Amino acid sequence: KQEVTQIPAALSVPEGENLVLNCSFTDSAIYNLQWFRQDPGKGLTSLLLIQSSQREQTSGRLNASLDKSSGRSTLYIAASQPGDSATYLCAVPYTGANSKLTFGKGITLSVRP
Amino acid sequence: NAGVTQTPKFQVLKTGQSMTLQCAQDMNHEYMSWYRQDPGMGLRLIHYSVGAGITDQGEVPNGYNVSRSTTEDFPLRLLSAAPSQTSVYFCASSAQGQANEKLFFGSGTQLSVL
Numbered sequence: 001k002q003e004v005t006q007i008p009a010a011l012s013v014p015e016g017e018n019l020v021l022n023c024s025f026t027d028s029a030i031y032n033l034q035w036f037r038q039d040p041g042k043g044l045t046s047l048l049l050i051q052s053s054q055r056e057q058t059s060g061r062l063n064a065s066l067d068k069s070s071g072r073s074t075l076y077i078a079a080s081q082p083g084d085s086a087t088y089l090c091a092v093p094y095t096g097a098n099s100k101l102t103f104g105k106g107i108t109l110s111v112r113p
Numbered sequence: 114n115a116g117v118t119q120t121p122k123f124q125v126l127k128t129g130q131s132m133t134l135q136c137a138q139d140m141n142h143e144y145m146s147w148y149r150q151d152p153g154m155g156l157r158l159i160h161y162s163v164g165a166g167i168t169d170q171g172e173v174p175n176g177y178n179v180s181r182s183t184t185e186d187f188p189l190r191l192l193s194a195a196p197s198q199t200s201v202y203f204c205a206s207s208a209q210g211q212a213n214e215k216l217f218f219g220s221g222t223q224l225s226v227l
Contacts, residue, residue, distance in 0.1 A: 046217070100158050103157075105155040
């Protein structure tokens with residue numbers, strides 16, 4: 001069974017800092033990996049999707065990388081802002097099934113002004 | 114374009130009551146799914162559908178029923194609510210398999226079962 005881990009559960013940084021959020025998964029035979037953002041009381045918004053054949057994806061100040069062999073992905077946030085404060089979750093398809101996702105529990109990020 | 118719409122946003126039930134959580138999407142997505150989110154447990158898949166008329170169980174299906182009569186709608190039915198079903202419920206959809214397309218979420222339904 002696929003397991004996804006995100007450590008630490010919470011992170012607080014000063015505004016302007018570059019930061020890296022980590023995601024690890026147990027089964028490297030994945031089709032892709034998605035990073036999501038969740039604001040308090042809201043649904044999830046997909047930020048980046050990395051296909052298994054890709055090593056990274058970029059959107060604005062966000063860059064996500066994928067290393068299947070080591071079972072790891074990172075989300076890099078450049079020049080963090082208070083508006084980046086949210087919970088960030090990663091998700092991969094279930095082992096052997098490409099239509100269901102397993103989510104990590106998320107990292108709650110707080111960016112201090 | 115509304116995306117994924119869930120109703121109601123909040124609901125309080127008594128143990129044993131039944132209810133239906135509604136989910137509709139206007140993006141003509143084939144794939145739809147229901148997740149529940151609990152503190153310390155993360156998001157867990159309840160049921161999913163790969164197209165109209167086709168549904169399957171996820172990780173935690175007990176106590177829930179689904180049907181998919183149209184592409185747009187994917188309601189989740191609680192047959193006899195239990196306190197263990199207190200949670201935030203999210204509906205999600207994607208164009209193809211969730212593995213190949215971004216997943217779009219609704220804003221959630223916060224359910225309390227007393």
